[in-house]
Amino acid sequence: MIRRRITAVAVLAGLAFAGSATPALAHNSLVDSNPKDAATLDAGPQTVQLTFDQPVQDGEGANTLAVLGPQGDHWESGPPQVSGNVVTAPVRPLGPAGTYQVNYRILSADGHPVSAGLKFTLSKAGNGTPTPPDELAKFSSAPAQSSDSGGGIPTWVWIVGAVLLLGVGIVFAMRMGGKEEDA
Numbered sequence: 001m002i003r004r005r006i007t008a009v010a011v012l013a014g015l016a017f018a019g020s021a022t023p024a025l026a027h028n029s030l031v032d033s034n035p036k037d038a039a040t041l042d043a044g045p046q047t048v049q050l051t052f053d054q055p056v057q058d059g060e061g062a063n064t065l066a067v068l069g070p071q072g073d074h075w076e077s078g079p080p081q082v083s084g085n086v087v088t089a090p091v092r093p094l095g096p097a098g099t100y101q102v103n104y105r106i107l108s109a110d111g112h113p114v115s116a117g118l119k120f121t122l123s124k125a126g127n128g129t130p131t132p133p134d135e136l137a138k139f140s141s142a143p144a145q146s147s148d149s150g151g152g153i154p155t156w157v158w159i160v161g162a163v164l165l166l167g168v169g170i171v172f173a174m175r176m177g178g179k180e181e182d183a
Contacts, residue, residue, distance in 0.1 A: 028052040028085075028108040030116065035102075037118035044094030044126050048076075048102050050087045057107040058082040064105045064140065065089040070098030073130035079139040080104075093128030097121075 032051040035041055048067060056063060065080040065087065080089040087106060094100070103117040 027110060027112055027114050028054045028056060028106060029114075030118075033102075033118055035120040037120070039120045040123050041120055042124050044075075044100075044122055044128065045091055047088050047090050050102075050104060050106075052085045052087070052106070054109040055085050056082050056087055057109065057111070059107070062107040063087060066101075066103045066140070067091050068101040068103065069094070069130060070096055070100070074136050074140070075100070075128070075130055076136075076140065077131060092131055094122050094126040095128045095130065097123060097125040 029052060030050060031053050034047075034049040035045050048065060050065070063080045063082060065076060067075040067089070069075055075092050075094055076089050077092045078090040080087050087104065099119055099121050101117055101119050103115070105113055105115040108114045
């Protein structure tokens with residue numbers, strides 16, 4: 001009788017976990033970039049190119065890309081352009097030597113925003129000037145900081161749901177077992 005209850009609990013728990021499974025939220029992932037993350041360059045790039053594993057959704061204001069210099073000023077010179085799974089943005093001639101941060105926020109193929117960033121180092125100072133704020137305001141709502149907001153349902157919700165389903169399964173199995181028979 002005990003074995004039957006344990007088997008029933010195991011079957012119900014398995015069904016609860018299988019029933020709560022949903023398709024994976026397939027957020028886009030960065031698979032390549034130009035410049036590469038952590039690269040050291042003698043001269044600044046004319047464009048930043050980000051390649052993702054899936055197509056990026058396009059639309060006005062849906063995607064942003066910022067190139068921030070060592071003093072936190074912007075160096076992008078136009079809005080990002082999307083072509084399938086590639087996002088590009090023009091960059092002004094760079095100025096001071098140092099670390100530059102490329103921050104992006106794209107609209108993933110599954111509809112969720114994906115934000116992250118990469119860095120590169122300019123080893124030789126250029127003679128460029130940052131994007132003036134009035135020009136930047138015409139085309140950008142660029143992310144000033146990198147964050148990793150994957151969107152979707154938080155993990156803790158799935159854990160709480162699984163525990164509740166398991167608890168209900170155990171209660172149901174215990175009641176389903178009926179009274180023990182005398183042997």
